[in-house]
Amino acid sequence: MDRIRIVGGRPLEGTIDISGAKNAALILMAAGLLTDDRLILANVPDLADVTTMSQLLAQHGIAVERPSARTLSLGGAITNTEAPYDIVRKMRASILVLGPLLTRTREARVSLPGGCAIGTRPVDLHLKGLEAMGAEIRLDAGYIDATAPHGLHGATITFPFVSVGATENLMLAASLAEGETILINAAREPEITDLATCLIAMGADITGLGTDRLTIVGVKSLHGATHSIIPDRIETGTYACAAAITGGAVTLRGARPNDLGAVLATMAQAGVDVTETPGGLHVSRRNGLHGTDAMTEPFPGFATDMQAQFMTLMAVAEGASMITESIFENRFMHVPELNRMGARINVHGSSAIVRGVPTLAGAPVMATDLRASFSLVLAGLAARGETIINRVYHLDRGYEAVEHKLAACGAQIERLAA
Numbered sequence: 001m002d003r004i005r006i007v008g009g010r011p012l013e014g015t016i017d018i019s020g021a022k023n024a025a026l027i028l029m030a031a032g033l034l035t036d037d038r039l040i041l042a043n044v045p046d047l048a049d050v051t052t053m054s055q056l057l058a059q060h061g062i063a064v065e066r067p068s069a070r071t072l073s074l075g076g077a078i079t080n081t082e083a084p085y086d087i088v089r090k091m092r093a094s095i096l097v098l099g100p101l102l103t104r105t106r107e108a109r110v111s112l113p114g115g116c117a118i119g120t121r122p123v124d125l126h127l128k129g130l131e132a133m134g135a136e137i138r139l140d141a142g143y144i145d146a147t148a149p150h151g152l153h154g155a156t157i158t159f160p161f162v163s164v165g166a167t168e169n170l171m172l173a174a175s176l177a178e179g180e181t182i183l184i185n186a187a188r189e190p191e192i193t194d195l196a197t198c199l200i201a202m203g204a205d206i207t208g209l210g211t212d213r214l215t216i217v218g219v220k221s222l223h224g225a226t227h228s229i230i231p232d233r234i235e236t237g238t239y240a241c242a243a244a245i246t247g248g249a250v251t252l253r254g255a256r257p258n259d260l261g262a263v264l265a266t267m268a269q270a271g272v273d274v275t276e277t278p279g280g281l282h283v284s285r286r287n288g289l290h291g292t293d294a295m296t297e298p299f300p301g302f303a304t305d306m307q308a309q310f311m312t313l314m315a316v317a318e319g320a321s322m323i324t325e326s327i328f329e330n331r332f333m334h335v336p337e338l339n340r341m342g343a344r345i346n347v348h349g350s351s352a353i354v355r356g357v358p359t360l361a362g363a364p365v366m367a368t369d370l371r372a373s374f375s376l377v378l379a380g381l382a383a384r385g386e387t388i389i390n391r392v393y394h395l396d397r398g399y400e401a402v403e404h405k406l407a408a409c410g411a412q413i414e415r416l417a418a
């Protein structure tokens with residue numbers, strides 16, 4: 001297994017190009033199941049999760065080609081409606097093929113994704129929504145067995161709480177269902193709007209973009225389209241933290257500041273200088289950081305996918321912060337690892353109290369999930385001495401060319417191949 005070695009203490013200076021959004025790429029690839037025509041996706045990041053989704057689509061019969069480094073071309077008829085355990089277990093986002101397979105072919109057998117390091121992550125809202133649209137669902141040997149003998153029909157679905165994945169799955173299903181679907185208390189994440197924009201380009205009828213009420217009127221068929229994926233807001237926020245924690249100055253080229261919701265304002269409150277530029281965002285820090293509270297919430301609130309990285313920033317701020325995780329029940333696995341590097345963080349239920357320390361000390365640490373991994377990279381960049389991060393495969397799921405992007409800005413970082 002690869003490891004990452006960092007020698008900390010160097011301010012980052014330079015420009016980082018922000019890649020296409022992982023979470024938009026995955027759902028847009030699933031949208032490729034909605035038509036036999038070609039769906040061309042541009043600005044696709046080169047990530048392990050994108051490779052996994054390509055494998056999943058390929059075994060459903062979809063031809064997945066990469067005509068250029070950043071472009072994916074999807075097309076062809078669905079020949080197999082089973083999403084097997086061996087692929088689904090690698091990536092929970094595999095559940096996003098359920099809606100498209102069912103609405104297209106009236107049947108789907110998708111392995112239950114199960115829990116993961118950050119929480120139990122049930123998919124009940126996906127299943128209840130599809131049942132409201134006429135699906136018959138039973139669980140069999142760890143699989144979701146779904147059929148829609150008469151096809152899916154529109155329904156009004158009120159989510160009891162916001163779910164990004166359930167909103168996406170039902171949007172995909174509704175786009176080819178008979179009649180009108182209304183999704184109430186829908187997620188408003190930028191990736192949802194990106195999906196809607198692409199579906200509309202494919203011929204779908206969707207209104208309410210960017211709001212918590214989406215109306216989708218099913219159409220008979222969808223056609224091919226070309227769509228460019230939005231820049232990754234979480235990668236943007238993560239590198240903003242990297243600039244800030246090292247006391248550097250970095251331009252994040254291609255970033256879309258509005259997509260970061262409460263994250264940038266919270267960073268600014270903590271003492272980070274954040275300036276919108278014509279092509280992105282400039283982030284620097286000349287003065288000290290001060291402890292600032294944050295609570296994760298659905299968009300436009302503070303993103304849970306930024307919680308671990310912001311916590312590392314607060315670990316070296318002056319004063320205390322309270323960081324509350326309200327989306328996932330177990331997303332503090334980075335805390336013991338950060339504490340091994342000298343941080344002073346206590347977890348009380350869904351909140352972490354962070355008492356800032358003047359410096360962290362390099363140490364061997366273990367990555368436990370994607371964003372926790374980068375929180376350790378950030379700690380390593382700020383720490384005195386050497387940090388070795390194990391289990392880098394978590395990082396490779398969602399961050400493209402981490403060591404190259406950081407080294408180009410002056411970080412002392414290298415990948416140690418297994």
Ligand SMILES: CC(=O)N[C@H]1[C@@H](OP(=O)(O)OP(=O)(O)OC[C@H]2O[C@@H](n3ccc(=O)[nH]c3=O)[C@H](O)[C@@H]2O)O[C@H](CO)[C@@H](O)[C@@H]1O
Nearest residue numbers: 023093121122123124125126162163164165166305327328
């Ligand atoms: C591939 C992708 O886009 N992943 C993102 C997506 O995950 P994902 O779509 O899995 O996250 P959800 O928004 O669905 O989850 C929010 C909360 O709802 C719960 N829940 C969800 C569905 C359901 O049927 N029942 C249920 O109880 C989850 O366990 C969680 O506690 O949104 C999360 C929240 O912004 C992000 O952290 C993930 O990076």
Ligand SMILES: C=C(OP(=O)(O)O)C(=O)O
Nearest residue numbers: 023092093305370371398
């Ligand atoms: C939790 C994440 O991804 P996933 O939903 O694919 O596990 C993430 O991107 O931080």
